[in-house]
Amino acid sequence: MSEPTVGYIGLNHHHTEPYLxxxxxxxxxxxxxxxxxxxxxxxxxxDIGGDDVSMYRDPETLLDDESPDTVxxxxxxxxxPAVIEAAxxxxxxxxxxxxxxxxxxxxxxxLDTVENESATVCVSYTWRGHPASQELQSRAATDFxxxxxxxxxxxxxxxxxxxxxxxxxxxxxASRGGIVQWxxxxxxxxxxxxxxxxxxxxxxxLTYETPTxxxxxxxxxxxxxxxxxxGTLQCGYYLRxxxxxxxxxxxxxxxxxxxxxxxxxxxxEDETTVEFESTREEYSSTPRRYLTYDYxxxxxxxxxxxxxxxxxxxxxRDSNDVQVPADLRDAVTVLEVLDAVYESQKTGNWVDVEGxxxxxxxxx
Numbered sequence: 370m371s372e373p374t375v376g377y378i379g380l381n382h383h384h385t386e387p388y389l390x391x392x393x394x395x396x397x398x399x400x401x402x403x404x405x406x407x408x409x410x411x412x413x414x415x416d417i418g419g420d421d422v423s424m425y426r427d428p429e430t431l432l433d434d435e436s437p438d439t440v441x442x443x444x445x446x447x448x449x450p451a452v453i454e455a456a457x458x459x460x461x462x463x464x465x466x467x468x469x470x471x472x473x474x475x476x477x478x479x480l481d482t483v484e485n486e487s488a489t490v491c492v493s494y495t496w497r498g499h500p501a502s503q504e505l506q507s508r509a510a511t512d513f514x515x516x517x518x519x520x521x522x523x524x525x526x527x528x529x530x531x532x533x534x535x536x537x538x539x540x541x542x543a544s545r546g547g548i549v550q551w552x553x554x555x556x557x558x559x560x561x562x563x564x565x566x567x568x569x570x571x572x573x574x575l576t577y578e579t580p581t582x583x584x585x586x587x588x589x590x591x592x593x594x595x596x597x598x599x600g601t602l603q604c605g606y607y608l609r610x611x612x613x614x615x616x617x618x619x620x621x622x623x624x625x626x627x628x629x630x631x632x633x634x635x636x637x638e639d640e641t642t643v644e645f646e647s648t649r650e651e652y653s654s655t656p657r658r659y660l661t662y663d664y665x666x667x668x669x670x671x672x673x674x675x676x677x678x679x680x681x682x683x684x685x686r687d688s689n690d691v692q693v694p695a696d697l698r699d700a701v702t703v704l705e706v707l708d709a710v711y712e713s714q715k716t717g718n719w720v721d722v723e724g725x726x727x728x729x730x731x732x733x
Contacts (some may be wrong), residue, residue: 372398373686376437376461378428378452379444380404380415383538384466384670388441389417391669394676395683401435403428405448428452432459439464439686445543446471446550453697454479457488462686464491464679468554469697471545473704473723476697483697491682491693492700494558495671498678501628501643501662505619506563508626513647515623517564520600522556524548525614529579529586529606539582547584549575550707553604556617558695558703564619566594568706570721573713579606590710623648638666 375397379385381404392399402417403425411424425431432440432455440456442449442465450470456463457479469492470476483490496502508514526548529539537543538551549557561567576587587605594600608614615631624647632639642661652658667673684691702724709720 372396373438373683374398374400374435376401376403376431376435376440377417378403378431378440378442379466380411381406381409381536382443382466383533383536385415385443387668387670388443389415391671391675391679392441394667394669395679397439397683400437401425401431403431405444429455432456432461437461442466445537446545447543450475450479453490454482457483457486457490460486460488462489464682465493467493467558467700468550468704468707469700470704473701473708476701476704480697480701489682489686489693490697491685492695492697493670493678494555494562494695494699494703495675495678496555496559496630497562497694498671498681499630499674501630501641501660502559502563504643504660505626505628506565508624508645509564509619513624513645514619514621517566517594517596517598517619517621519618519620520560520564520594520598521616521618521620522553522560522600522602523614523616524552524556524602524604525607526552526604527606527608527610527612529582531610532606534579534581539584541583544584546707546711547582547586548604548606549573549585549588549590549710553588553590553602554703554707556602557706558699560600560617560619561594561702562699564594564596566596566598567702568592568600568722569595570719571706571709571713572719573710575710575714576605585714588710592706624652638664638672640664 377399399422401423405426439462442452453463570593572591574589575585577585579586590602592600613631616629618627626645628643640661640663642659644659646657665673669675678694681694685693705723709722713720
């Protein structure tokens with residue numbers, strides 16, 4: 370049996386090369402690529418690896434001419450929903466970069482479309498595939514934390530002076546937001562997923578201190594979970610070149626965890642350690658414990674755990690008994706939180722997350 374074919378749409382993106390490395394590790398074959406931006410050189414802009422790969426400027430022309438089994442999308446947030454819709458209506462499966470749209474309103478109409486078609490859609494929130502994330506979710510499900518009290522998160526990265534800040538990723542018309550919607554979004558998705566406890570309201574203060582871009586370069590967020598626990602998220606382009614500073618901390622009356630997911634420099638070839646602490650009797654001999662994960666040197670987006678996430682998408686394509694690790698409803702949930710973040714920045718007030726009542730009822 371031949372490998373499923375992939376049409377890759379969106380070459381002018383920071384994640385294109387690592388995704389191509391991931392695809393090279395998977396049982397997939399890229400047969401066509403597309404980049405709508407005429408300023409991007411299709412011949413020289415990126416190494417696809419193969420002389421028989423067709424090149425296109427228009428996504429729908431690729432879909433019609435090539436009919437790939439799957440499309441892999443790394444377009445701007447503004448342009449992604451239309452391509453998802455075009456692919457799904459043709460019965461073509463979709464793997465798309467997060468957040469998949471500028472706002473929840475841009476993505477909501479696609480929910481019914483996806484449900485009424487046979488195509489499988491997965492959104493790339495790959496931190497859900499990390500074994501540490503899954504361990505934390507498992508512990509939360511068995512009430513390791515007890516009564517949840519506080520959640521703290523941090524995602525700091527190198528300054529925009531070290532980045533290609535004239536790219537559309539830092540243009541509000543194409544992307545809507547900056548650091549929150551590009552990097553802070555990972556923890557906005559991951560923490561409620563770990564805890565099965567949706568964010569119901571937010572209070573945000575954003576900074577716009579980089580004159581070359583019109584999106585935020587820093588943010589301090591407070592948020593309330595459905596359980597009543599209060600969380601914080603600090604994120605910003607503050608550090609020297611190549612540096613990251615990340616942390617996730619979850620605290621309950623019975624247990625707490627602390628985890629640095631990224632390390633000092635981005636990469637998945639070293640190790641990461643989660644610290645656990647419990648007040649319960651079964652932990653009394655060693656109340657603080659550490660679980661360390663060694664990374665195998667696997668190329669691609671998210672290394673080995675990213676591949677595990679993508680393999681689940683491929684399994685979901687082939688079986689109704691397997692669910693994608695993150696679907697379009699998950700993407701809408703995150704976008705509704707982001708909508709509240711940017712509304713809070715405008716008003717200076719706490720803002721309820723649209724749809725949070727429905728999600729709370731589903732969780733309880």
